[in-house]
Amino acid sequence: xxxxxxxxxNGVDTAQMYGTLDAIKADPSLGRFQFRVANEWQGGAHNxxxxxxxxxxxxxxxxxxxxxxxxxxxxxVLLGHDEGANPAEALLHALAGCLTTSLVYVAAARKVPLTxxxxxxxxxxxxxxxxxxxxxxxxxxxxxxxTFSIEGDAPEEKLREVLERATARSAVFDMVSxxxxxxxxxx
Amino acid sequence: xxxxxxxxxNGVDTAQMYGTLDAIKADPSLGRFQFRVANEWQGGAHNxxxxxxxxxxxxxxxxxxxxxxxxxxxxxVLLGHDEGANPAEALLHALAGCLTTSLVYVAAARKVPLTxxxxxxxxxxxxxxxxxxxxxxxxxxxxxxxTFSIEGDAPEEKLREVLERATARSAVFDMVSxxxxxxxxxx
Numbered sequence: 001x002x003x004x005x006x007x008x009x010n011g012v013d014t015a016q017m018y019g020t021l022d023a024i025k026a027d028p029s030l031g032r033f034q035f036r037v038a039n040e041w042q043g044g045a046h047n048x049x050x051x052x053x054x055x056x057x058x059x060x061x062x063x064x065x066x067x068x069x070x071x072x073x074x075x076x077v078l079l080g081h082d083e084g085a086n087p088a089e090a091l092l093h094a095l096a097g098c099l100t101t102s103l104v105y106v107a108a109a110r111k112v113p114l115t116x117x118x119x120x121x122x123x124x125x126x127x128x129x130x131x132x133x134x135x136x137x138x139x140x141x142x143x144x145x146x147t148f149s150i151e152g153d154a155p156e157e158k159l160r161e162v163l164e165r166a167t168a169r170s171a172v173f174d175m176v177s178x179x180x181x182x183x184x185x186x187x
Numbered sequence: 188x189x190x191x192x193x194x195x196x197n198g199v200d201t202a203q204m205y206g207t208l209d210a211i212k213a214d215p216s217l218g219r220f221q222f223r224v225a226n227e228w229q230g231g232a233h234n235x236x237x238x239x240x241x242x243x244x245x246x247x248x249x250x251x252x253x254x255x256x257x258x259x260x261x262x263x264v265l266l267g268h269d270e271g272a273n274p275a276e277a278l279l280h281a282l283a284g285c286l287t288t289s290l291v292y293v294a295a296a297r298k299v300p301l302t303x304x305x306x307x308x309x310x311x312x313x314x315x316x317x318x319x320x321x322x323x324x325x326x327x328x329x330x331x332x333x334t335f336s337i338e339g340d341a342p343e344e345k346l347r348e349v350l351e352r353a354t355a356r357s358a359v360f361d362m363v364s365x366x367x368x369x370x371x372x373x374x
Contacts, residue, residue, distance in 0.1 A: 008317060010230075010231065010268070011230035011231025011232075011233070012231055012232070013266065016266060016268055020264075020265075020266065020318075021271070024211055024314070024318065024320055027322055028216070028313075028315060028321070031313045031314045031315040031318070031320070031321075031324075032200075032312075032313055033311070033312045033313070034278070034309055034310065034311050034312070035275050035276050035279060035309070035310050035312065035315060035328075036276075036305050036307065036308060036309050037276060037279040037280050037283050037307070037308045037310075038305070038306070038312075039280070039283035039284065039287055039305065039306045039308070040304070040305050041287050041291065041303070041305070043197075043198035043299070044197065044199055045199070045206060045288045045289065045291065045292075046198070047278075047283070047284055047287040047295065047304070048287065049280040049283055049284065050374060051272045051279075051280065052196065052275045053298060054262070054276075056262075056265075056266060057264045057312070061262060061264060061301060063262060063263060063264075063269075064262065064269055067302065068272040068276075069270060070257070070272060070280045072280070072281075072283075072284030072285075072287075072288065073241075075241070075248060075250060075251065076250060077207075077244045077248060077250075078207075078242055078243075079199055079200065079203060079204055079292070080209065080288075082250075082251055084255060084257040084284075085238045085257060085279045085284070086222070086284075087280075087284035087285035087358070087359045088222050088254075088281070088285070088290065088358050088359060088362075089222050089224060089241075090236045090257070090277060090280055090281035090359075091278060091281040091282075091359055092222060092223070092236075092238075092240065092279035093224050093226070093257045093259070093274075093277055093281075093364060094222040094238055094259075094274045094275070094278040094279075094280075094281055095238040095369070096224050096234070096259075097226065097236065097259030097271075097273075097274035097277060098250075098259075098274035098275070099371065100226055100228050100234040101232045101234065101259065101261060101274065102317065104228065104231065104232065105232075105266070107318075114228070116228070117227070117228035117234075118225070118226065118227050118228070119225070119226045119311060119330035120223065120224070120226075120374075121222075121223060121224045121225075121226070122221055122223050122224050123220070123221065123222050123367075124217045124219075124220070124221050125219075125220045125221070125222065125358065126215075126219055126220070127211070127218045127220050127243070127358075128211060128215060128218040129250075129264075129356070129358070129361075130251025130289065130356050130357065130358040130361075131207075131208060131218070131354050131356075132293075133211055133212055133213065133218070133355045134215075134218075135232060137218075137360045138361055139356055139357060139360070139361035139362075140358045140359065140361035140362035140365070140366075140367060140370075141222075141358075141362060141367045142367075143191065143367060143368045143369065143370070144300075144367050144368070144369040144370070145369075145370050145372075146369065146370065146371040146372070146374040147371075147372050147373075148371070148372070148373050148374060149349075150216070151371065151372050156373070158374065160354035160373050163371065163373055167371045169316070169317050169318075169319050169326055170317065170326060171274070171275050171312060171314075171317040171326045171327045172275060172277075172278055172327065173215070173309055173315070173326070173371070174316075174317075174325055174327035175223075175275075175321055175324035175326075175327035175328060175361060175363060175366075175371055176278075176363070176366065176367055177366050177367065177368070177369045178311075178325075178327070178366045179199050179363065179364050179365045179366035180327060180328045180329075180331050180363055180364065181329075181330045181331070181364070182282070182331040182332075182333065182363055182364045183330070183331070183332050184286065184333040184335070184360070185332075185333070185334050185335070185351065185353045186334075186335050186336075186337065186343070186346065186347050186350055187307075187334040187336050
């Protein structure tokens with residue numbers, strides 16, 4: 001193996017990873033991040049988010065040359081025209097993405113080579129809440145189930161341990177399972 | 188105005204809306220929905236969600252001919268290659284989308300014509316939590332601020348009232364602000 005191939009594990013540059021961790025340990029202010037989304041209504045249940053700049057590692061980050069755009073829609077049965085995944089599905093995507101990346105980073109740090117990571121997520125909702133028909137059910141999912149299928153060069157017990165650590169450190173798992181103080185205002 | 192133009196308000200077919208609400212009121216079991224996401228790791232901080240079928244309104248819904256795909260990535264400073272918005276940004280998109288659609292539906296029901304809806308979202312995070320450097324900060328956002336800019340044929344007080352009702356009924360606002368019981372398992 002070359003020096004390069006030893007440095008990259010699971011597609012993560014571990015030298016860069018340890019460098020980042022050391023830099024933030026030395027100056028905790030580098031850990032302050034702010035992420036942002038701008039959203040614009042397109043008509044009906046269709047709206048679009050634009051995502052580009054953020055603040056982090058001590059500066060305004062302008063490295064993304066183009067914005068990401070994400071469309072939200074609703075299926076016909078929920079009065080839309082399917083211009084995009086609906087917002088509840090987008091939340092499951094956020095959760096899947098964060099758990100997976102957290103898993104990949106933890107595995108890289110613990111020298112566990114992964115070959116396959118897949119997950120399936122299900123969220124159960126009684127839409128009588130969000131449609132304003134019933135005050136007895138909550139608006140959001142009653143519960144969310146995430147099932148991972150993971151393959152790598154480690155015994156199952158080790159993969160399970162990595163998944164547990166990844167879950168315990170995932171930003172979106174923390175937010176979805178514990179909630180975040182959120183203010184909504186008319187500007 | 189024609190019958191058609193009277194029926195559609197803010198891009199929402201209000202006759203269909205009232206029909207849907209009446210049907211679920213008559214048979215609450217039609218309000219049971221299950222949304223699903225399948226996610227597959229692509230390497231490093233890049234993973235992809237596929238979203239297509241769901242259960243709702245008493246049946247497995249197969250109306251979407253093609254799946255939606257959503258990519259998650261991380262910027263360079265967080266050890267990725269920007270293959271997509273990062274999961275924390277995707278969560279903000281989910282919140283923006285749900286609040287906006289909830290607003291549009293509530294306005295349609297209350298006969299408030301909207302002409303413009305925009306929102307900006309900010310989430311502050313100390314990444315020492317999710318990077319495992321500090322146990323003294325949480326992994327996710329410490330708080331989220333959502334600021335709406337809304338124009339329509341109604342006084343500002345009415346628009347504010349519609350926004351408050353929309354927030355109170357939003358599925359994703361409920362989940363993000365209150366949390367959801369979430370299980371993560373190795374399948």
